[in-house]
Amino acid sequence: MTELPASTQKKLGLVIDLDTCVGCHACVISCKGWNTENYGAPLSDMDAYGADPSGTFLNRVHSYEITPAEGPAQLVHFPKSCLHCEDAPCVTVCPTGASYKRQEDGIVLVNESACIGCGLCAWACPYGARELDALEGVMKKCTLCVDRIYNENLPEEDRQPACVRTCPAGARHFGDLGDPDSDVSRLVAERGGMDLMPEQGTKPVNKYLPPRPKQDVSHDMDILAPFLEPVAEDPKGFLGWLDKALEKL
Amino acid sequence: MHPAPSVIIFTSFSGLGFGLLLFLGLGFPPVTGWVAFVFYAIAYALAVGGLLASAFHLGNPQRALKAFTQWKTSWLSREAWLSVMALLVMAVYAFCAVFLDTRLTVIGWIGAALSLLTVYSTSMIYGQLKTVPRWNQPLTPVHLLTLSIAGGALLAGQMTVAAALLALAAAVQVAHWQVGDGALKASGTNLATATGLGTPGSIRAFEPPHTGTNYLLKEFVHVVGRKHSRKLRMIALTLGYGLPVVLLIIPGAGHVLGLLAVISHVAGLVTSRWLFFAEAEHVVGLYYGKRSA
Ligand code: SF4
Ligand code: SF4
Ligand code: SF4
Numbered sequence: 090m091t092e093l094p095a096s097t098q099k100k101l102g103l104v105i106d107l108d109t110c111v112g113c114h115a116c117v118i119s120c121k122g123w124n125t126e127n128y129g130a131p132l133s134d135m136d137a138y139g140a141d142p143s144g145t146f147l148n149r150v151h152s153y154e155i156t157p158a159e160g161p162a163q164l165v166h167f168p169k170s171c172l173h174c175e176d177a178p179c180v181t182v183c184p185t186g187a188s189y190k191r192q193e194d195g196i197v198l199v200n201e202s203a204c205i206g207c208g209l210c211a212w213a214c215p216y217g218a219r220e221l222d223a224l225e226g227v228m229k230k231c232t233l234c235v236d237r238i239y240n241e242n243l244p245e246e247d248r249q250p251a252c253v254r255t256c257p258a259g260a261r262h263f264g265d266l267g268d269p270d271s272d273v274s275r276l277v278a279e280r281g282g283m284d285l286m287p288e289q290g291t292k293p294v295n296k297y298l299p300p301r302p303k304q305d306v307s308h309d310m311d312i313l314a315p316f317l318e319p320v321a322e323d324p325k326g327f328l329g330w331l332d333k334a335l336e337k338l
Numbered sequence: 339m340h341p342a343p344s345v346i347i348f349t350s351f352s353g354l355g356f357g358l359l360l361f362l363g364l365g366f367p368p369v370t371g372w373v374a375f376v377f378y379a380i381a382y383a384l385a386v387g388g389l390l391a392s393a394f395h396l397g398n399p400q401r402a403l404k405a406f407t408q409w410k411t412s413w414l415s416r417e418a419w420l421s422v423m424a425l426l427v428m429a430v431y432a433f434c435a436v437f438l439d440t441r442l443t444v445i446g447w448i449g450a451a452l453s454l455l456t457v458y459s460t461s462m463i464y465g466q467l468k469t470v471p472r473w474n475q476p477l478t479p480v481h482l483l484t485l486s487i488a489g490g491a492l493l494a495g496q497m498t499v500a501a502a503l504l505a506l507a508a509a510v511q512v513a514h515w516q517v518g519d520g521a522l523k524a525s526g527t528n529l530a531t532a533t534g535l536g537t538p539g540s541i542r543a544f545e546p547p548h549t550g551t552n553y554l555l556k557e558f559v560h561v562v563g564r565k566h567s568r569k570l571r572m573i574a575l576t577l578g579y580g581l582p583v584v585l586l587i588i589p590g591a592g593h594v595l596g597l598l599a600v601i602s603h604v605a606g607l608v609t610s611r612w613l614f615f616a617e618a619e620h621v622v623g624l625y626y627g628k629r630s631a
Contacts, residue, residue: 091408091410091411091412092410092411107535117547141550141551142550143550143551143552143553144552145552145553146548146552149547149548150547151543151545151546151547151625151626152543152544152545153529153533153535153541153542153543153544154541154542154543154544155535155536155540155541155542156536156540156541156542157536157540158540164544165533165535167533167535169547169625178467178468178469180411181411181412182411182412182413182414182463182466182467183408183412183414184404184405184406184407184408184412184414184415184418185401185404185405185407185408185415186404186407186408187404203401203404204397204398204401205396205397205398205399205401205402205404205405206396206397206398207395207396207397207405207414208395208397208557209412209414209463211553211554211557211558212339212467212469212470212557212558212620213466213467213469214469214622215468215469215527215532215621215622216622216625217554217558217622217625220552220553220554221397221553221557222397223553225397226396226397226398227397227398228397283534284534285531285532285533285534286527286531286532286621287531288525288526288527288531289468289469289527289621290468297534299534299535300535
């Protein structure tokens, strides 16, 4: 049903550290891999080896340049996937009930066998977290790897979302954001975790940790320059003769 | 937003069709017999044709019946119910008018009300979306409703009423553009709130997440250029509203001028609806550095 649960027992979600993310896109690829082989319709590619390739992805990494009032500019890599919003507008607009939010853990999912592929839920999501698969005609979105996190056939350390498991920088954290004592909640409290587009009223569960303030190193930037200064301003001897001779030519 | 032909045809023509059903249900004109048959054939062709066109943009149209289940929360589901109810009630009314020469007044009123509600529910599919600030304004339902009613009056041959309603719809159209032009800015959503980083102006999209295109870029990010949109707005205003009004108020305007007014109105209506989509800025474009706000 597309009525949102009044509250969920858990609020499972991701905490993404914008300070640590190096923009390697490993999470994008592991997500694509896992979700093509497992839950629901595969994430298709169109014209994969042709001139105009495109495909369905549930996680994408943008990069932004920030120019503070003082100090050097910063490059911030910005992974973005479904934020499993508490007030998910994508769920309530769905005419078929295919989109739903789970009462037990707050994960937002699509029941693909009920989805007519109208696209309205993707229109309603401010974050671009839903993509209509061009081949299957059904809506695809991050499942928070619902088929990993509870999967007893996997070794315990693998029972977390593929992106979190794969991130080489440790920039992605998974846990219950509804429990104030969980590791992820403490991380959010410590680092000032933030919501994306809070004014849209979606109440995202996923949080983003802002980049730490950078040390200002601009004055150290030319430490090698003194060693590279021209040795002789006024060439003498052979060089002086050569200089004059060339000038005359 | 991508101005998909199926959605433009759907909203334009079903709007016209339900507008005509509204007037027929109210008894303007109070037709029966074969004349009524022609009127209803036109109304149903427009309304049903439009609804069928909308099925073309579904990824899995074979499951369309499922869209009737979520009327409690979804405007799209409500639209499905209201349109079917309007068509069924008006079918009873039309049957009696055409074959039994009787007009069941109360049934007609109910059918008219349902037709109006159908157009309202269509408008709310767009009006409800906070993600598209240009649509997320009270004038969106007013705009689509006035257009549908004015178009219905025109098709129903209510010349004077149609002229007045078209003038009203034109005013709403202009107001909708005016408010819409400032809507993204007024919504307060910008790249700084989208990323939580920096302040507007100090942050810039540096690299997109992918080198090719994707569903998001195709569906949401493209908007028509300002220069073209100004020209198209003039065309929509002239053909959709101005010219039909002039043609209608020419004394003794007969069927030929009436037909011309209809053709002109439809051309303007489709242009206006194309712009409705092509000018709409979805906030996801911010992530791609596409909306300067
Ligand atoms: S991020 Fe988008 S798709 Fe995910 S729950 Fe929120 S609104 Fe829905
Ligand atoms: S695309 Fe599927 S999940 Fe999304 S609103 Fe339509 S039916 Fe629901
Ligand atoms: S795998 Fe980790 S470091 Fe690499 S892009 Fe994803 S979040 Fe960033």
